[in-house]
Amino acid sequence: MNKTVLITGTSSGFGASAANYFAAQDWNVIATMRDTGKTTSLSNSGNIFITKLDVEDETSIRNAVKAGIDRFGKIDVLVNNAGYGLFGVFESVSAEAVKNQFAVNLFGAMDITRAILPHFRENNSGVVINVSSGAGAIGFPMASVYSASKFALEGWSEALRYELASLGIRVKVIEPGGAPQTGFLNRVGGESTGLSMIDDYLPFLEQTGKMFHAMAETSDADAVEKVVAAIYEAATDATGRLRYAPTTDIQPILNARRSTSEEAYQKFTDNIFTQNKR
Numbered sequence: 001m002n003k004t005v006l007i008t009g010t011s012s013g014f015g016a017s018a019a020n021y022f023a024a025q026d027w028n029v030i031a032t033m034r035d036t037g038k039t040t041s042l043s044n045s046g047n048i049f050i051t052k053l054d055v056e057d058e059t060s061i062r063n064a065v066k067a068g069i070d071r072f073g074k075i076d077v078l079v080n081n082a083g084y085g086l087f088g089v090f091e092s093v094s095a096e097a098v099k100n101q102f103a104v105n106l107f108g109a110m111d112i113t114r115a116i117l118p119h120f121r122e123n124n125s126g127v128v129i130n131v132s133s134g135a136g137a138i139g140f141p142m143a144s145v146y147s148a149s150k151f152a153l154e155g156w157s158e159a160l161r162y163e164l165a166s167l168g169i170r171v172k173v174i175e176p177g178g179a180p181q182t183g184f185l186n187r188v189g190g191e192s193t194g195l196s197m198i199d200d201y202l203p204f205l206e207q208t209g210k211m212f213h214a215m216a217e218t219s220d221a222d223a224v225e226k227v228v229a230a231i232y233e234a235a236t237d238a239t240g241r242l243r244y245a246p247t248t249d250i251q252p253i254l255n256a257r258r259s260t261s262e263e264a265y266q267k268f269t270d271n272i273f274t275q276n277k278r
Contacts, residue, residue, distance in 0.1 A: 004028040004072040005235065006065070008053060008112060009082030014131060014176070016041035017228045018079060023048050025232070030068035030075065034082075055082050055108025058115075065115050074123060077235045078116050080109035081131040083149075088195045089205070090144045097195065098145050105149035110156065117169070126169040129234050130157045131227075134177045134250035138257055141208050141273050154243075161242055172234035173243045176227045177219065177250030211273065220247045 005022050009015040010031040019031040023045040031042055032053035039050055049071045053064035068075055086093065086101040113128055120126030135143050136150030154173055161171040220226060230246035245254055256268045 001073070002026055002028050002047070003076040004030065004068070004074055005077040005079060006030040006032065006068050006075050006116070007079040007081055008032050008055060008108075010042065010050075011035065011038035012041050013081075014224065014227050014231070015079075015081040017224050018081065018231050019048060020045070021228045021232060022235075028072045030064070030071070032064050053112075055112060056103050058111055061112050061115050065112075065119070069119065075116060075119060076125070077127045077129065078113065079129045079131065079231060079235075080112060082108060083131065085135075085143065085146045087142050087146065089142065089198065089201045092196045092198055092201070093145055094195070101145050102149050102152070105146070106152050106156070109153060113160075117164075120164075120169050121167055124168045127172060127235055128157075128160070128164070128169065129172045129174060129231060130154075131174045131176070131231070132157075134175055134245070134247075134254065136173075136175060138250075138253050138269075142205075142212070158242060165240070170240065171242065174227060174230050174234065175243060175245040175250065175254070176223065177245075177247035208273070215249070219249050223247045223249070 005027055007015050007019050007022070007029065010019045011033040015031075015033075019029045020041075020043045023029045023043060027047065029045075029048045031039075031048050031050045033039075033050070034052070034054045036050055036052050042048055042050065049068065051064050051067045052060060054060040065075070083105045084101075086097060109130055116126070116128075120128075130153055132154050133146075133150045135147040136154045139147045139151075157171050157173045164171060226246040230244040234241075234244055245251065253269065253272075256265045260268070
């Protein structure tokens with residue numbers, strides 16, 4: 001029997017591309033999204049089943065998992081992809097906006113995973129793939145709340161990995177760098193509600209904006225393909241590997257974070273992110 005993957009956030013970006021890729025590899029795909037009217041990015045493959053799933057609605061989550069099992073009989077892989085970026089200096093972000101960021105990026109993934117784990121335990125197998133970000137390993141200016149949600153996602157994933165290993169269930173984390181082709185940055189303005197402008201930060205915002213623009217210029221042109229390939233590898237390689245960082249644009253900072261001293265890392269990132277070069 002063909003294997004089955006449930007992917008959240010498939011209306012666009014990594015989610016849509018991953019759904020199409022898995023379907024092309026003869027997988028059954030449960031393509032979920034908050035608004036099932038936004039399916040134009042999905043192929044017309046007969047093995048893609050589209051169903052509603054709002055990561056902030058537990059009833060919607062349970063219904064989507066049940067509908068997928070009813071359609072295909074079994075789910076082998078869960079890809080927690082749904083998420084968005086909240087960008088702005090922390091002082092300007094409302095408490096409500098912070099809670100919304102965590103509700104989607106962290107609590108939604110937790111709730112979906114909790115809903116599907118009984119099915120995985122029943123089958124003594126399964127893979128949970130959490131799509132994080134380079135910002136889940138590195139704190140970026142203007143992204144403190146987004147980074148916090150992704151840091152939490154990665155910490156939870158790492159701990160969960162130990163809990164589930166004895167049950168034959170693997171946990172994986174994908175850490176993309178910048179991927180402007182997904183439209184992720186275009187959505188930021190619409191999602192970043194609850195922000196106020198504080199004039200004292202304007203010089204910092206101008207400098208940081210130039211830095212992000214320069215980083216966007218060096219983003220991998222084929223980032224989406226690399227990330228989708230990494231998701232598929234994580235689903236199929238049958239290893240205990242936890243983290244996959246498929247794009248080259250984020251590698252220098254990840255390497256500095258994980259392979260150098262704290263002092264060396266801070267000096268390296270200060271030269272990138274701050275006006276006061278060390």
